[in-house]
Amino acid sequence: MPDTAESRGESPEKEQPRRRQARGERRIAQLLEAAASVFCTTGYTAASTNAIAREAGVSPGTLYQFFPNKEAIAIELGGRLxxxxxxxxxxxxxxxxxxTPLEEAVDAAVDRLIAFNCEHPVFFALMHGPDIPGRIAExxxxxxxxxxxxxxDVLISFLPAAPPADLTRTAHMCxxxxxxxLELILGHEGAERDAYVQELKDVLIRYLEPLAGDRLGKG
Structure with a gap:
């Protein structure tokens, strides 16, 4: 039996708004994907709604049905990211x-965070741009x-005796x-990107090892 409003015991009047909503959500996703591409290519400041509409393959009028301006698009995209x-x-x-060995902890944390940023390069482009909307900045x-x-919270396992101020400073340095x-990693691809990821891990481990020396010596 076809999956229709009648077969589910629902009226066609209720089915139509749901279909419109689903189409609207797909269109919003399409526009956000296009915006992500444009923001990565040109940066937020130089991007325009016309460029985003063109990337999405829709008219500017269609874009304005969902977003009043470029800032609204960036805020929605930034919030989801x-x-x-x-x-x-x-x-x-x-x-x-x-x-847990220090190297294992660094590997796990860096791999997950890097994977997110490589999958969503617009996150770095949008969050670290000079003119991002105030709401996103907040x-x-x-x-x-x-x-x-x-x-x-992670560092305290390796630096259990560190004073709070030292722990905070170490977290800021990490x-x-x-x-x-991350900026260097996102600027490369393939084997060279992998090499930079390993360099980042090595730097973090070499920075933290002396601080956690007493703990590691007991292992």
Missing amino acids: MHEMRETYGEALTPVDPA QHDALHTTLLSRIE FGIYKSG
């Missing part, structure tokens, strides 16, 4: 067993604060190293 990023760092930056600042807190490495 930050939601995914929170899930990613929730998996990547969980407290580790004190018996959300990114909140994300940054939470991310640093999660890094501290995050700074990661962000610098």
